[in-house]
Amino acid sequence: MLQLLRYSLLLTCLCFPLHSWGQINNSAVGARAVSLGGAAVTSSDVWALSNNPAGIAALKQLELGAYAHNRFSLKELTTVGLLAAYPLVKFGTIGVDVQRFGGELYNEQRLGIGLAHQLGVVRLGLKADMLQVRVKEWGSRKAVALSMGIQSEVVPGLTFGAHIYNINQAKLAEFEDERVPTVMKIGLGFQAATKVLLVVEAEKELEHLVAVKGGIEYQILPALGLRTGFNTSSKSGTAGVDVRFKQFQVAYALGAQSQLGLSNYLSLGYQLKKEQQP
Numbered sequence: 001m002l003q004l005l006r007y008s009l010l011l012t013c014l015c016f017p018l019h020s021w022g023q024i025n026n027s028a029v030g031a032r033a034v035s036l037g038g039a040a041v042t043s044s045d046v047w048a049l050s051n052n053p054a055g056i057a058a059l060k061q062l063e064l065g066a067y068a069h070n071r072f073s074l075k076e077l078t079t080v081g082l083l084a085a086y087p088l089v090k091f092g093t094i095g096v097d098v099q100r101f102g103g104e105l106y107n108e109q110r111l112g113i114g115l116a117h118q119l120g121v122v123r124l125g126l127k128a129d130m131l132q133v134r135v136k137e138w139g140s141r142k143a144v145a146l147s148m149g150i151q152s153e154v155v156p157g158l159t160f161g162a163h164i165y166n167i168n169q170a171k172l173a174e175f176e177d178e179r180v181p182t183v184m185k186i187g188l189g190f191q192a193a194t195k196v197l198l199v200v201e202a203e204k205e206l207e208h209l210v211a212v213k214g215g216i217e218y219q220i221l222p223a224l225g226l227r228t229g230f231n232t233s234s235k236s237g238t239a240g241v242d243v244r245f246k247q248f249q250v251a252y253a254l255g256a257q258s259q260l261g262l263s264n265y266l267s268l269g270y271q272l273k274k275e276q277q278p
Contacts, residue, residue: 025181025205026050026147026165029081029099030067031251031267035240036215037229039201042151042161042189044123046085046269049095049114052163052185053125054149056085056093057116067267072260076103085114092117095127105136123151131180133172143170145180157191161201182206187213195219203233240265247271 030047033040040051046063048055064084071077081099088094095114102108109132116125127147134140149163165183172178187201200214215229215238228239240253248270255263 026183027079029083029097030065030269031240031253031265032217032225032227032242034069034255034265035227035229035238035251035253036199036217037201037213037231037238038203039187039199039213039215039229041149041163041185041187041201042159042199044151046083046095047267048125049083049085049097049127050081050099050112052149052151052161053095053114053116053127053147054123054151054161054163055116055125056095056114057118057123057125057151059085059087059093062086062272064270064272065267067265069263069265071255071263072257073262076106077101078103081110091115106134108133121152125149125151131170131172141172143172143180144168145170159189160187161189162186199229208233236263247273 028034028038028040029050030040030045033043033047033051040047043051044055044058046056046059046065066082067080069079079099079101081097083095083097085093085095093116097112099110100107110129112127112129114125114127116123125148129145130142131145132140132142145166146168147163147165148167149161151159151161153159163185166180167182169182170180172180183203183205185201185203187199190198192198195218197217203211203213211231211233213229213231215227217225217227219225223244225242230237234257236255236257238253238255240251242249242251248268251267253265255265
């Protein structure tokens with residue numbers, strides 16, 4: 001019965017836009033972000049290139065990321081991606097990401113380029129995403145979605161973030177005025193204790209109700225972190241763990257939706273250490 005429900009979902013998705021599951025609506029990227037319920041608008045890591053490009057302005061060296069996300073054990077609902085962010089000497093931090101979602105019948109591809117800069121305590125970011133949606137037998141459509149974000153540490157330990165994705169309301173097709181979803185996010189991150197981080201975020205897609213996301217992260221050891229979160233939009237709970245060794249970070253997130261089942265997210269990050277100057 002559960003499998004039948006899952007395939008009914010897939011069939012529904014093939015008949016209607018897959019925006020809610022794909023990357024075209026800018027879903028949270030990185031297992032850490034996913035395990036916090038998707039509340040990542042205040043994060044400052046390589047995954048911020050997709051979650052809020054302002055966050056990559058905080059990076060001090062080259063960072064790389066790769067991930068795979070499978071929803072409900074259906075290979076057609078799998079996303080894979082690569083990201084890179086590099087701080088330049090004078091012009092802020094530049095980042096590039098590529099992502100692919102879907103299977104043979106329906107798939108989405110995304111190529112994004114972002115630039116972020118820090119001005120005092122404020123970080124600003126801009127990004128352009130080239131999107132392609134392809135449906136077998138129906139052909140493909142392309143669009144360019146522009147986004148912008150901001151982050152700032154309001155007071156020590158309290159960070160504010162906001163992000164607007166597809167601010168230009170890019171159009172995919174003339175039929176029924178099909179457009180890429182425009183998504184607005186605003187949130188706070190609070191370092192409640194040395195080892196405890198709290199995050200909360202509100203997300204509004206133009207044609208949907210406001211969703212609330214939040215989570216808590218507990219850093220057991222410098223190399224080991226645990227976290228959990230919730231998302232009212234998908235009515236799901238999440239949990240995750242990450243391990244750091246040398247310049248690598250391996251993170252895993254598990255999502256649970258009562259009717260559709262489990263989702264798995266695995267990501268690998270790499271941080272290039274700068275050589276010590278004599």
